[in-house]
Amino acid sequence: MKDTIKFVLDESRIPRYWYNIVADLPSPPPPVLHPGTMKPVGPGDLAPIFPMSLIAQEVTAEREVEIPGPVRDIYRQWRPTALFRARRLEQALETPARIYYKYEGVSPAGSHKPNTAVAQAYYNREAGVKRIATETGAGQWGSSLAFAGALFGIEVQVFMVRVSYDQKPYRRALMEAYGARCVPSPSTETQSGRAVLAKDARHPGSLGIAISEAVEVAASREDTKYALGSVLNHVLLHQTVIGQEALAQFDLAGDYPDVIVGCTGGGSNFAGIVFPFLGAQLRGGRKVRVVAIEPAACPSLTRGKYAYDFGDTAHLTPLAKMHTLGSTFTPPGFHAGGLRYHGMAPLVSHVKELGLIEAGAREQTKCFEAGVRFARAEGIVPAPEANHAVLGAIDEALRCREEGVSRAILFNLCGHGHFDMQAYIDYFAGKLTDQQYDEAELAMALAGLPSVRAA
Amino acid sequence: MKDTIKFVLDESRIPRYWYNIVADLPSPPPPVLHPGTMKPVGPGDLAPIFPMSLIAQEVTAEREVEIPGPVRDIYRQWRPTALFRARRLEQALETPARIYYKYEGVSPAGSHKPNTAVAQAYYNREAGVKRIATETGAGQWGSSLAFAGALFGIEVQVFMVRVSYDQKPYRRALMEAYGARCVPSPSTETQSGRAVLAKDARHPGSLGIAISEAVEVAASREDTKYALGSVLNHVLLHQTVIGQEALAQFDLAGDYPDVIVGCTGGGSNFAGIVFPFLGAQLRGGRKVRVVAIEPAACPSLTRGKYAYDFGDTAHLTPLAKMHTLGSTFTPPGFHAGGLRYHGMAPLVSHVKELGLIEAGAREQTKCFEAGVRFARAEGIVPAPEANHAVLGAIDEALRCREEGVSRAILFNLCGHGHFDMQAYIDYFAGKLTDQQYDEAELAMALAGLPSVRAA
Numbered sequence: 001m002k003d004t005i006k007f008v009l010d011e012s013r014i015p016r017y018w019y020n021i022v023a024d025l026p027s028p029p030p031p032v033l034h035p036g037t038m039k040p041v042g043p044g045d046l047a048p049i050f051p052m053s054l055i056a057q058e059v060t061a062e063r064e065v066e067i068p069g070p071v072r073d074i075y076r077q078w079r080p081t082a083l084f085r086a087r088r089l090e091q092a093l094e095t096p097a098r099i100y101y102k103y104e105g106v107s108p109a110g111s112h113k114p115n116t117a118v119a120q121a122y123y124n125r126e127a128g129v130k131r132i133a134t135e136t137g138a139g140q141w142g143s144s145l146a147f148a149g150a151l152f153g154i155e156v157q158v159f160m161v162r163v164s165y166d167q168k169p170y171r172r173a174l175m176e177a178y179g180a181r182c183v184p185s186p187s188t189e190t191q192s193g194r195a196v197l198a199k200d201a202r203h204p205g206s207l208g209i210a211i212s213e214a215v216e217v218a219a220s221r222e223d224t225k226y227a228l229g230s231v232l233n234h235v236l237l238h239q240t241v242i243g244q245e246a247l248a249q250f251d252l253a254g255d256y257p258d259v260i261v262g263c264t265g266g267g268s269n270f271a272g273i274v275f276p277f278l279g280a281q282l283r284g285g286r287k288v289r290v291v292a293i294e295p296a297a298c299p300s301l302t303r304g305k306y307a308y309d310f311g312d313t314a315h316l317t318p319l320a321k322m323h324t325l326g327s328t329f330t331p332p333g334f335h336a337g338g339l340r341y342h343g344m345a346p347l348v349s350h351v352k353e354l355g356l357i358e359a360g361a362r363e364q365t366k367c368f369e370a371g372v373r374f375a376r377a378e379g380i381v382p383a384p385e386a387n388h389a390v391l392g393a394i395d396e397a398l399r400c401r402e403e404g405v406s407r408a409i410l411f412n413l414c415g416h417g418h419f420d421m422q423a424y425i426d427y428f429a430g431k432l433t434d435q436q437y438d439e440a441e442l443a444m445a446l447a448g449l450p451s452v453r454a455a
Numbered sequence: 456m457k458d459t460i461k462f463v464l465d466e467s468r469i470p471r472y473w474y475n476i477v478a479d480l481p482s483p484p485p486p487v488l489h490p491g492t493m494k495p496v497g498p499g500d501l502a503p504i505f506p507m508s509l510i511a512q513e514v515t516a517e518r519e520v521e522i523p524g525p526v527r528d529i530y531r532q533w534r535p536t537a538l539f540r541a542r543r544l545e546q547a548l549e550t551p552a553r554i555y556y557k558y559e560g561v562s563p564a565g566s567h568k569p570n571t572a573v574a575q576a577y578y579n580r581e582a583g584v585k586r587i588a589t590e591t592g593a594g595q596w597g598s599s600l601a602f603a604g605a606l607f608g609i610e611v612q613v614f615m616v617r618v619s620y621d622q623k624p625y626r627r628a629l630m631e632a633y634g635a636r637c638v639p640s641p642s643t644e645t646q647s648g649r650a651v652l653a654k655d656a657r658h659p660g661s662l663g664i665a666i667s668e669a670v671e672v673a674a675s676r677e678d679t680k681y682a683l684g685s686v687l688n689h690v691l692l693h694q695t696v697i698g699q700e701a702l703a704q705f706d707l708a709g710d711y712p713d714v715i716v717g718c719t720g721g722g723s724n725f726a727g728i729v730f731p732f733l734g735a736q737l738r739g740g741r742k743v744r745v746v747a748i749e750p751a752a753c754p755s756l757t758r759g760k761y762a763y764d765f766g767d768t769a770h771l772t773p774l775a776k777m778h779t780l781g782s783t784f785t786p787p788g789f790h791a792g793g794l795r796y797h798g799m800a801p802l803v804s805h806v807k808e809l810g811l812i813e814a815g816a817r818e819q820t821k822c823f824e825a826g827v828r829f830a831r832a833e834g835i836v837p838a839p840e841a842n843h844a845v846l847g848a849i850d851e852a853l854r855c856r857e858e859g860v861s862r863a864i865l866f867n868l869c870g871h872g873h874f875d876m877q878a879y880i881d882y883f884a885g886k887l888t889d890q891q892y893d894e895a896e897l898a899m900a901l902a903g904l905p906s907v908r909a910a
Contacts, residue, residue: 108834170876379563418873421625
């Protein structure tokens with residue numbers, strides 16, 4: 001049919017391996033350090049909170065990690081996801097650009113997160129784990145792990161950042177529909193939570209605090225482990241099914257992206273779509289421009305320091321070298337809750353330092369404007385997080401129009417906004433503002449970085 | 456791969472024709488009557504509110520109606536939808552039954568409704584229509600027409616039943632994201648609405664009242680037409696893409712349904728999946744048992760009269776012979792708002808009278824229990840309407856277990872519940888009750904039927 005808009009692969013084309021970019025990088029990422037000794041952590045240090053199979057994936061340098069059969073079996077429900085050509089958006093923008101998007105919102109939980117949630121739940125069940133504690137920002141991750149837990153008979157407890165917990169009651173209900181227990185963070189259930197509440201009983205919470213709470217619960221119980229929805233190497237690894245499928249779909253389309261745009265919070269959906277293309281480039285394939293778009297109110301890649309820092313606020317995690325705003329930094333309560341994290345995935349940070357990607361920051365009202373524009377052309381209402389990628393792609397397409405050049409633009413539409421409609425209600429009512437972080441707080445958080453103090 | 460769970464067709468298999476069951480029925484359905492003359496209405500009577508092309512589809516006896524290219528082009532975004540084998544649900548139920556579901560929630564608006572919304576918007580645009588007025592119950596239809604209107608540059612005004620308008624702010628926000636205007640019904644914008652409000656300023660609304668308001672707006676403006684999301688022949692016709700695809704997918708599966716379960720409100724998703732199978736049976740193919748499941752609180756098929764009645768409360772529509780609770784009947788405000796309609800599609804009613812289908816009614820708490828059971832096994836949270844079909848299918852599967860028989864059960868999962876999570880929140884909080892209609896009000900509404908008065 002003329003003007004193909006949907007590139008589909010059958011289930012035999014679900015990738016058989018996750019792709020590990022470490023194997024193709026000119027230098028390995030800096031090691032994760034123990035905060036006491038400042039020496040690289042070993043598997044034993046992580047064993048209280050992760051099953052050994054995931055620790056092995058965290059440190060492997062192998063290019064390919066086989067996807068277990070039971071995980072692929074579940075992927076089949078929604079994978080391969082379609083790659084769409086956004087022809088109606090192109091027309092609306094009057095751009096010569098060829099805009100493509102990979103749509104991950106068709107998973108049961110509505111985002112890319114089940115790609116890793118299912119894998120993590122599988123490995124935990126294999127290790128005999130009965131309960132997983134985790135954190136969630138906007139709720140995309142928490143609901144995905146709740147879904148995966150239901151499939152593998154694992155109890156899931158989710159610490160949900162309080163500002164999102166209050167903004168998104170439907171997302172909480174989704175977790176409960178899957179059978180998970182969801183509590184607002186900071187909570188009274190952990191020492192970390194109680195410490196924060198003692199200072200500020202109305203604290204809005206942050207991903208850093210919620211991580212502390214979940215890690216504390218996991219570390220204190222024998223049958224309980226911890227799971228993270230982004231940032232870590234093994235999480236990024238699991239997401240590479242997205243980019244691998246996209247590579248095959250561009251073959252079908254007889255095209256190749258000139259530029260790839262992804263939104264970045266912890267970095268997992270970005271790495272998922274980008275790393276397989278960067279890998280192809282690093283192995284001698286075609287060069288692709290890559291742009292990470294982050295929220296201006298939480299700009300780790302564009303305003304953070306590349307330094308060793310804790311992954312959480314209570315400093316229960318090891319130290320990772322990453323672009324960070326400082327683990328004590330609390331971002332303002334904007335609507336893209338999934339991007340409200342002080343740090344960036346160490347691997348994404350490393351790739352940025354190697355000059356393989358660019359980064360930009362955008363204000364939230366412009367992102368929602370782009371999301372509505374996209375919805376009216378393509379019919380899909382994006383998640384607030386995904387709106388950053390939509391805006392980045394639209395900006396690139398408009399540049400094509402100005403320059404009179406047709407480029408192929410690919411972005412990852414990492415999730416739909418069905419559970420985030422309060423943000424759209426606020427946007428339509430003119431209640432959304434472009435929130436600013438506190439410059440003094442940022443300066444203090446950066447000054448307090450462990451590597452800065454150590455220097 | 457072993458144990459296939461997803462049966463997929465490529466886009467070349469999107470049906471090229473809508474299927475019209477009238478061509479295969481042993482007798483035609485009774486004609487629609489003009490309430491003044493009690494004579495069959497002609498195309499001219501309907502011309503003020505529908506474009507002529509849709510009026511022609513309403514009365515055609517042709518078996519196949521060609522789907523226009525631009526409509527198929529848009530269908531390609533989400534069609535063919537997948538047919539799933541619910542193996543995880545089968546395991547959870549410990550049933551020998553083979554449970555299949557066709558999942559229509561992958562459309563941009565999240566239900567089967569865009570199948571007809573896109574077609575109706577297309578024909579209206581071809582006829583030069585600038586604005587469409589419509590009603591919506593739960594919001595599935597209103598948001599689908601809003602989506603279709605955005606694609607074809609048609610302004611959409613939606614009268615949303617007030618009880619749903621209050622229960623489902625996210626659904627309203629979705630319509631606004633697509634650019635439609637949504638007002639609660641009864642409203643002060645029409646004579647019909649004002650008349651209802653004069654009697655009861657806090658009236659919860661009903662589909663019958665909202666239809667009156669939309670028809671009134673359409674009839675009073677030259678450039679404005681009306682669109683209905685269910686009940687009418689041409690709407691049911693457009694939905695037959697569902698069943699036609701399912702027939703091809705059962706070929707792929709090497710199986711055939713012994714029983715098909717659908718939920719019924721106006722009848723369109725039910726007809727969409729069922730009619731192509733009934734047509735095959737009527738043309739000498741295999742017999743299939745068909746079960747319609749309706750809400751016990753609005754039981755037109757099981758408690759209504761098969762009689763001529765108005766389609767709306769203010770009596771602006773022609774008379775159609777259907778199973779009806781009486782056009783003055785106001786159903787209780789239960790959560791499956793899309794099923795809160797006093798009548799059943801005349802074609803579905805006729806097929807019921809011909810003995811081709813069965814019907815049953817279910818209470819809402821049992822439906823939500825089934826929906827949660829389904830979500831924990833299959834990952835998809837169904838719309839409250841779809842929960843009726845889920846419960847019907849689970850009941851059939853449990854009967855298979857009791858009898859020790861494996862039957863193939865097919866149901867239409869007509870939409871997801873992402874915009875209906877307040878209903879799940881109420882269900883988990885124990886706040887949902889099995890609402891009863893008022894028996895005296897039903898008796899009065901049935902006694903007031905125009906055909907009863909005429910007799």
